[in-house]
Amino acid sequence: MTGLLVLVLxxxxFFGSFFIAKRVFKSAFEKKGFNRLKTVTFGDESAITANRVASVVSVITVFWLWVAFTNSTIPLPKMPGPFLGDTSFTYTVQLEDGTTDEAVVSVRVYREDIQQTVDESGEPGREPDPIEVEPGEGFAKNDTLTVARYAFKVVNVWKNDEVSKKEGSKIITINGQPIEPGGEVKTDDGTIRLTEKGTPTFEPAKGLRMARLYLPAPEVVLQRFFWLNKEGYQGYTLFEHTRFSLQRVLLGFFFGALIGIPIGYAMGLTGWARGWFDPIVEFMRPIPPLALIPLVIIWFGIGELGKVVLLFLAALWIMIIAARSGVSGVAISKVHAAYSLGASKWQILSKVIVPNSLPDIFTGARVAMGVCWGTVVAAELVAANVGLGKMIVTASKFQLTDIIIVGIIVIGVIGFAIEVGMRKLESWLIPWKGKI
Structure with missing residues (x-):
């Protein structure tokens, strides 16, 4: 339900910001220069450029959704939060002879992180004191309960009653509503349920915000980011985890490109190479790198070499296919034109085929880098003791969601930076892309 609401919002x-921005920033939506003369945009990447206003609004929207569905202190509009404070509910007990009596359960709902604090004496924090109530005069006595938000507790209402459940006492109503074992009664402050054995439980209303265990607030993640850089995790700082992961990804990608591009060129230029390598490439290409982990361990051990080899295999097949596609996509008219001008085979390869295939190779390189970053978590499962993937996996075992999110954000930011850097490098090295 929460995920669907996030998607709808x-x-x-998206649509709201589009119509607002189109009215306020009209110039941002107007095509300028030669682009405005183009009437066909499908298949022409140069005809569509990213609208920076939309990019900024998109990032702000994602950040707002993050804040809105957490218990963040950032002053932005938020979804309804969990119940905190004091509440109560009434239950009716019936004896075997039909006699009934009512009692009240007073509930105090507190923040779950109170127990994680430390008081002045240096001792860990504890649950807040329960509400003080009078027991009442009937055989069913009033009760108290303390429960953390996002949690639930069983209410043993018979612990102070004059008649126990074993003697035939059973609950028949909650807040005046009839209830059977296994049923529930909802209130604005929470949900009261009866177990199959007739014992009541209380769960505070959660609202639409997520507990810190599932999604910590942005400021909590930021604090953890600085803590990881200062104190580290599992013996290494965040910078060291990042450096090792980046080093493995770059090495795996480098060797994948170093071997994959020549093979792709050979497959695109000669029928013998195409026939020789095509079965292997098409067989290995659909196999996910994760499936190769057992073989990598057996063949290369659990050291650094095994991780680099796994990333190498993740990049290899992509680079082969990209180079082969680039060569096969060269217009034959350009080759004939070069031959007619007296070019040798080497000149055709270096002056025609390579320049025209570079755009496809760069596209493949960007895809391969993304796949390598996605595989680094699995690669670092191979007995690694350092790396972003190792940090994330170890943190997940202890449900340290803030560390997991820090790792994910760092991987995403670095991946985005690599993508942008490769685009800039492509525009610098291949200025003729889309022009010839």
């Missing part, structure tokens, strides 16, 4: 923000 994001789509609503």
């Amino acid at each position: 994001y789509i609503g923000a």
